[in-house]
Amino acid sequence: MVQAYKHEPLTNFSQGNNNEAYLEGLKKVKENMGKSYDLLIGGERIHTEEQIVSYNPANKEEVIGTVSKANQELAEKAMQAAVQAFDSWRKTKADSRADILFRAAAIMRRRKHELSALMTKEAGKPWPEADADTAEAIDFLEYYARQMLLMKDGVPVQSRPNEFNKYNYIPLGVGIVISPWNFPLAIMAGTTVAAIVAGNTVLLKPASTTPIIAAKFVEIMEEAGLPAGVLNFVPGSGAEVGDYLVDHPQTRFVSFTGSRDVGTRIYERASKVQPGQKWLKRVIAEMGGKDTIVVDSEADLELAAQSIVKSAFGFSGQKCSACSRAVIVEDVYDQVLERAVELTKEWTVGNPEELSTSMGPVIDASAYKKIMEYIEIGKQEGKIVAGGEGDDSKGYFIQPTIVADVAAQARLMQEEIFGPVVAFCKAKDFNEALDIANNTEYGLTGAVISTNRAHIEQAQEDFQVGNLYINRGCTGAIVGYQPFGGFNMSGTDSKAGGPDYLTLHMQAKTTSEAY
Structure with missing residues (x-):
C-alpha cells in the first residue's frame, strides 16, 4: 500500500520562532557566500578555470558564489558517464529509486529555511515566495516517488487461456534537463527527479543566473544515496553546451522550462535525427504564458x-x-x-x-x-x-x-x-x-x-x-492538486505534479508469453 501524498505546508512567518529560523538560514547562507562549486560528472568533482558567477539581484555587486563552467569536452564526458550509469540504474528496483527521493525530501525538510534563504539571496525571492519554492521542491520529490511506486508493476491488460500478457513502463535513457531561474529549486528539482525516479540518468544544466541553489540540490541528492553518474551537474552556456547536448545522438529526451523562443528552437533541433541516433527524441517543454x-x-x-x-x-x-x-x-x-x-x-x-x-x-x-x-x-x-x-x-x-x-x-x-x-x-x-x-x-x-x-x-x-x-x-x-502545464505555445501540456507526468519519461513495453 503506497502511503497517501500530502503536500508540504507553507511556513507561517507570523510565528516568531519561524522568523528566527529563517534569519538563521540567511545567516548560514551569508557565511557560505563566495564559495566555488565544481561540476559533478560520473561521481567526480571537476573544477574549471572558467566560472559562472552568481550575483545578488537586489545588490548587484554582491557575489553569491561561483560554479565551474562546462565546455563541450566535459559535456561529452558527462554524456558517457550517464550512458554507462543507465545500464545499472534502469535495473535498480523502483522501490530503491523512490527511497532516494524520500531521503532527499527529508534532508530538504531539515534544511528548508537555509535553501529558501539562498533563493532570497540568489533569485531575489521574498520570504513567502522562497518558502513556497522549497515546499514545492519537497512536494515534487514526495509525489513522484509515490507515483513511481504506483506505476512500478505496470497496468493490467487482458490475458487469454494459455497466454499471459504484461504491460510495463521502462525508462528511456539519458535525459537533458534545462531548468529555469524563476523557480530555481522547485522546477529544477522536480524535472530532474521525475526523470531519475523513472529510471533515467540525467545531465542537469541549470540557469546561469541561479546555479548555486542547483549545486546545493546536487549535494543533497548525493547525500541521499544517488549512485555516481545518475545525476551529472554541467552548468554552461546554452549556445555551447545546451545545443551540443540537445543535438547529441545519445540524448533520449530533453526536459526544458523557459522561454517560447528557446523552447521552439530546442523542439526543432531535437526533431533532427543525428548520425548514429536510433530513436526519436522526446521533448518535454514548458514555455511561458500570457x-x-x-x-x-x-x-x-x-x-x-x-x-x-x-x-x-x-x-x-x-x-x-x-x-x-x-x-x-x-x-x-x-x-x-x-x-x-x-x-x-x-x-x-x-x-x-x-x-x-x-x-x-x-x-x-x-x-x-x-x-x-x-x-x-x-x-x-x-x-x-x-x-x-x-x-x-x-x-x-x-x-x-x-x-x-x-x-x-x-x-x-x-x-x-x-x-x-x-x-x-x-x-x-x-x-x-x-x-x-x-x-x-x-x-x-x-x-x-x-x-x-x-x-x-x-x-x-x-x-x-x-x-x-x-x-x-x-x-x-x-503538486498533486493542480497538475501544471499549458496549451499551444505554452508548451507540450506536460502536467508537472500530475498522475501521468512520469510516463513522459518512460516507454511502454508489452510482453506476451504463450504456454
Missing part, C-alpha cells in the same frame, strides 16, 4: 482586485503563470481598476531579506531593461495608473505597474513581459472577455472571477488554458 484573469459583471469585486494584484506582482511577475492581463466586463471595470490601484500602492518594493518586503528585484540587468522598455510601450498603448518607475542603481527594482485601457491586440496584451506589469482591458460582456482571453498564442493559466454559474461552466468549456482557476488567482498550482 495569462488572463477575466472578471465578470456578476463577481466578488474585492476578490477580483486582490486576485489580479497578487497574481500579477508575486515574485515581481516573474512566473510563467503570472497575471499579465486583466480583462474586465465594462460594467465593473472602473471599480476593479480603482481597487487594484489602491492595493498595488500598498506593496513595498525593496530588499527581499526583510520580511516586510512585498516584492524584491527582477532577476538581472537584461530583464530590467526589457521590462522598462515594455513600460514605455505601455505609456503609448494605455495609461499608467500605478508604478511605472524603476531603479537599478543598487539592484534591479521595478515598481508594480498597472497599465489601464489597453486594446485587446496591443503588444502589452500579446507579448510575454515576465515582470511586474499588468494590462487592464475592457470587454463589453462576458463572451467578449473570453474571446480576448483566448486571443494569444499562449494557453498556460487563466482565472475567472464570477458568481454566474452559466458563465463559469462556459469558461470551463471555452477558456483555452491548461490550468483554469475559478474565483481565485491564476498562480500557485500545488
Whole structure:
C-alpha cells in the first residue's frame, strides 16, 4: 500500500520562532557566500578555470558564489558517464529509486529555511515566495516517488487461456534537463527527479543566473544515496553546451522550462535525427504564458482586485503563470481598476531579506531593461495608473505597474513581459472577455472571477488554458492538486505534479508469453 501524498505546508512567518529560523538560514547562507562549486560528472568533482558567477539581484555587486563552467569536452564526458550509469540504474528496483527521493525530501525538510534563504539571496525571492519554492521542491520529490511506486508493476491488460500478457513502463535513457531561474529549486528539482525516479540518468544544466541553489540540490541528492553518474551537474552556456547536448545522438529526451523562443528552437533541433541516433527524441517543454484573469459583471469585486494584484506582482511577475492581463466586463471595470490601484500602492518594493518586503528585484540587468522598455510601450498603448518607475542603481527594482485601457491586440496584451506589469482591458460582456482571453498564442493559466454559474461552466468549456482557476488567482498550482502545464505555445501540456507526468519519461513495453 503506497502511503497517501500530502503536500508540504507553507511556513507561517507570523510565528516568531519561524522568523528566527529563517534569519538563521540567511545567516548560514551569508557565511557560505563566495564559495566555488565544481561540476559533478560520473561521481567526480571537476573544477574549471572558467566560472559562472552568481550575483545578488537586489545588490548587484554582491557575489553569491561561483560554479565551474562546462565546455563541450566535459559535456561529452558527462554524456558517457550517464550512458554507462543507465545500464545499472534502469535495473535498480523502483522501490530503491523512490527511497532516494524520500531521503532527499527529508534532508530538504531539515534544511528548508537555509535553501529558501539562498533563493532570497540568489533569485531575489521574498520570504513567502522562497518558502513556497522549497515546499514545492519537497512536494515534487514526495509525489513522484509515490507515483513511481504506483506505476512500478505496470497496468493490467487482458490475458487469454494459455497466454499471459504484461504491460510495463521502462525508462528511456539519458535525459537533458534545462531548468529555469524563476523557480530555481522547485522546477529544477522536480524535472530532474521525475526523470531519475523513472529510471533515467540525467545531465542537469541549470540557469546561469541561479546555479548555486542547483549545486546545493546536487549535494543533497548525493547525500541521499544517488549512485555516481545518475545525476551529472554541467552548468554552461546554452549556445555551447545546451545545443551540443540537445543535438547529441545519445540524448533520449530533453526536459526544458523557459522561454517560447528557446523552447521552439530546442523542439526543432531535437526533431533532427543525428548520425548514429536510433530513436526519436522526446521533448518535454514548458514555455511561458500570457495569462488572463477575466472578471465578470456578476463577481466578488474585492476578490477580483486582490486576485489580479497578487497574481500579477508575486515574485515581481516573474512566473510563467503570472497575471499579465486583466480583462474586465465594462460594467465593473472602473471599480476593479480603482481597487487594484489602491492595493498595488500598498506593496513595498525593496530588499527581499526583510520580511516586510512585498516584492524584491527582477532577476538581472537584461530583464530590467526589457521590462522598462515594455513600460514605455505601455505609456503609448494605455495609461499608467500605478508604478511605472524603476531603479537599478543598487539592484534591479521595478515598481508594480498597472497599465489601464489597453486594446485587446496591443503588444502589452500579446507579448510575454515576465515582470511586474499588468494590462487592464475592457470587454463589453462576458463572451467578449473570453474571446480576448483566448486571443494569444499562449494557453498556460487563466482565472475567472464570477458568481454566474452559466458563465463559469462556459469558461470551463471555452477558456483555452491548461490550468483554469475559478474565483481565485491564476498562480500557485500545488503538486498533486493542480497538475501544471499549458496549451499551444505554452508548451507540450506536460502536467508537472500530475498522475501521468512520469510516463513522459518512460516507454511502454508489452510482453506476451504463450504456454
